[in-house]
Amino acid sequence: MKVTKEQAQQNKQALLDAAGALFKEHGIDGIGVADVCRQAGLTHGALYKHFADKQDLAAQAFTHAFRAGYDRVSTPKAGKARTLDTYLDAYLSKRVRDDLSKGCPLVSTACETGRQGEAVSRSFADAFVELRSGVEDVLPEAGPVGDKAALANLMVAALVGAMAISRGVVKADRALADEVLEQVHSALGMMQPR
Numbered sequence: 001m002k003v004t005k006e007q008a009q010q011n012k013q014a015l016l017d018a019a020g021a022l023f024k025e026h027g028i029d030g031i032g033v034a035d036v037c038r039q040a041g042l043t044h045g046a047l048y049k050h051f052a053d054k055q056d057l058a059a060q061a062f063t064h065a066f067r068a069g070y071d072r073v074s075t076p077k078a079g080k081a082r083t084l085d086t087y088l089d090a091y092l093s094k095r096v097r098d099d100l101s102k103g104c105p106l107v108s109t110a111c112e113t114g115r116q117g118e119a120v121s122r123s124f125a126d127a128f129v130e131l132r133s134g135v136e137d138v139l140p141e142a143g144p145v146g147d148k149a150a151l152a153n154l155m156v157a158a159l160v161g162a163m164a165i166s167r168g169v170v171k172a173d174r175a176l177a178d179e180v181l182e183q184v185h186s187a188l189g190m191m192q193p194r
Contacts, residue, residue, distance in 0.1 A: 012050045014040040019057055020065030021101040024108040028058045028116055059119035065105045066127040074134050084138045084155075084191060087131075091159040092185045094178060097166050106131065106156075107163045132156045139191065151191065158184055 003011070018039035022031045033054055037047055051057040073090040076082045090096075096103040106127055113124045136152035162184035170177035 008049070011040075011042055011046050014042060015047055015050060015057070016061050016064040019061035020068075020105065023058060023061055024065065024103065024105055025101040027112050028054075028109065028120070029112065033057065055117040055119050058116060059123045062105050062109065062120060062123040062127070066123070066130075069104055070127070070130060070134070082134075082138055084135070085189065086138070087135055087155075087159065088185050088188055092162060092181045094181060097163060097170060097177065097181065100167070103163065104131070104160070106160050107167070110160055110164060128156065155188055155191070158188055 015036060019031075019036045022035055022039055026035075033044060033047055036057065037044055040046075047057065051060065069090075073086060074082060091104060091107075093103075100108065104127075106124065109120075109124065113120055132149075132152045135155050136148050139148050139151055139155075141148070162180055166177040166180045169180070
């Protein structure tokens with residue numbers, strides 16, 4: 001039976017959604033294409049109609065997961081301007097920390113990306129640059145560091161690092177995990193004019 005273009009697009013979305021969540025939760029190397037297919041309810045053949053190989057799937061799933069989360073965070077809500085707190089609240093959330101399949105793929109794949117191919121690295125770099133640009137856009141012109149680009153780099157590194165550390169210690173010491181998120185949120189929040 002021939003698959004319609006609409007069904008093919010739905011299949012690709014299902015594969016990207018499944019891969020994005022599974023890769024964030026288990027890592028790229030911790031998940032096989034069979035796991036992605038099973039989660040999406042599709043066959044290997046369906047996967048390979050859309051992706052050349054696992055690296056292609058990982059790169060596209062990374063971009064897809066980043067885009068979905070970033071658009072949700074960066075799109076101003078009715079009557080509310082996007083601020084630094086918008087990013088701090090989204091990236092340093094205990095709810096996101098406690099559900100590994102949620103949150104920004106920059107956090108869940110930060111170290112693992114270095115072991116992947118160029119396509120995955122490109123997706124990671126593009127996401128980092130976009131997030132950094134979004135943070136830079138909400139920073140004051142004259143901040144404590146003076147250079148908005150340098151401050152935005154520092155802030156994104158702190159967001160990703162704080163969440164990674166908090167996730168790393170939460171099972172052993174929930175109070176420490178919460179403290180990391182709260183203190184980094186507070187320290188970065190001081191960079192925003194009130």
